[in-house]
Amino acid sequence: MPAGGPQVKSLPADLAAGATTALVGIPQAMGFALVAGINPLYGLYTAAFSTAIAAFLTGSSYLKVMLSNVLAVSIYSILAPVPEADVPATLFVLTILVGLFQLGFGLIRAGSLTRFISNAVLTGFVTGAALLIVLGQLGNLTGYELPRDAIQVLAMLDLIRHAGDIQPDALAIGLLTIVLVLVTRRIPRLAPVALLLPLIVTALLAWIVFPDVALVGSIATIPAGLPGLVIPDIALATGLLVPALALAIIGLVMAVGVTETIPEPDGTIADVNRDFTGQGVTNIVASFLQCAPSAGSLSATALNVAAGAETRAANLISGALVGVVILVAGPLAELIPLPALAGILILIGAELIYRPHEIACICRYSRTGRWGMVATFISTQVLPLQYSIYVGVLLSLAIYLIASTREASVVHLVPIKDGMYREESAPGRLLPGQVTILSVSGSVYFATLHAIERSLPSPEGAEGAVVILALRGRVEAGTGLFRMLERYARRLHAQNDRLILTEVDPRLLEGLEGTGVMEAIGCENIFIATPVIGEALREAIRAAETRAPEGR
Structure with missing residues (x-):
């Protein structure tokens, strides 16, 4: 067990947290498997094995690795064209491929790259995925079979047109489940079983009052016992590489959000690259245990912490408890009404969609972010979700x-x-005989050089002017910046003006000399940055005030 493993004094708290997340995770695992279009048994296997294995491997002590809602929707769009008989084999290959990509990201230390996924785009993606969950479960909620290959919004319109085919018993069970979850959550002692208890109640109700309501057993068999080992058929991997990469990216972005939001017990942020490798190894091993692809879940991890988890043992206990349930009570899951699971999933999806403050903040303060969010959201509705992440x-x-x-x-x-x-x-023009102090603002790279050069004051008609340009912190300048400085220096020289560079990093000197900037400016007009901020700038100002521009 790695450092920070379970200790005797933390065991009661970890037992309570593990039991809580297991009770919540069992219905979630079955529901997300339903969203993914796979046997709910595979969701339970994932909740047991992936969660327990990852407890040993991830950098974060609290990170709960499982089949999440967003992954489930993506898996559904990947497996939709696959013949039903081939779905299990395809699923297990998908799991091992996702694991290999995650492991690769961790080994190359790609954690820093996830910062380039805009929060606005991620909000649009998650909101779109959540809407797909809601729309996709309307069929199970109402008992009316929606077209499987239709765009979900269009499928909803189909449901409206066939409102007369809605089964009242199914709708009653689904709506009752939603009400029971909302009420149970408000009772502190029942909060840990807020998802499981309504399923038990509605199962009894379906057995006694509504015997015609579809059950989990009508679509899948859930035997008691743990899974046998399977060998993923790598021959199926060719057509799954691109979707698997998308799933890996989705999972890793979500996991980074968890790691940065929920720090370690000592307040530090866990190593995200270790989280990547841990999730990768978990998925690789879990693919042999009939598990679906998994990744860190923010909501499940937050619940783990809120339930009192103190070490990574809480996730190990959670996975073990789910395994015990499968071992001794697996067939009981077949008695759960499908509309009840649909009600829980619709509630989860609706809670993900309802984020008005975050959406309003993006719309108000970021014009580019606003359009990025909207475009990503639309892409989730018209494209397979695994390709929407590439759009994002x-x-x-x-x-x-x-x-x-x-x-x-x-x-x-x-x-x-x-x-x-x-x-x-910056002024549009220089004033004759005046010293103008400038500083570069923003990022300096080839795409921004045009904007920077365009904002430099024009020297036309400003004889005797001096421009002091501060370059502190500009280390990776590139030849584009050097060429721009050379052009501006020659423009100033043509008007008998002078350019002084100050706060120049010593590492730039060779580039300034090799590209001709040193010759155009003059070495006496270059002031090297010192550890004291502003010292080189003061020297440059003194030089500008004591020396007139020199003709050459």
């Missing part, structure tokens, strides 16, 4: 590039007093 990634990169390009400019530093400066917009 591309949109995130576009948002980053657009935002950084807009922000890139130079600002005017106006001296006030005691070595302090006020930032203003």
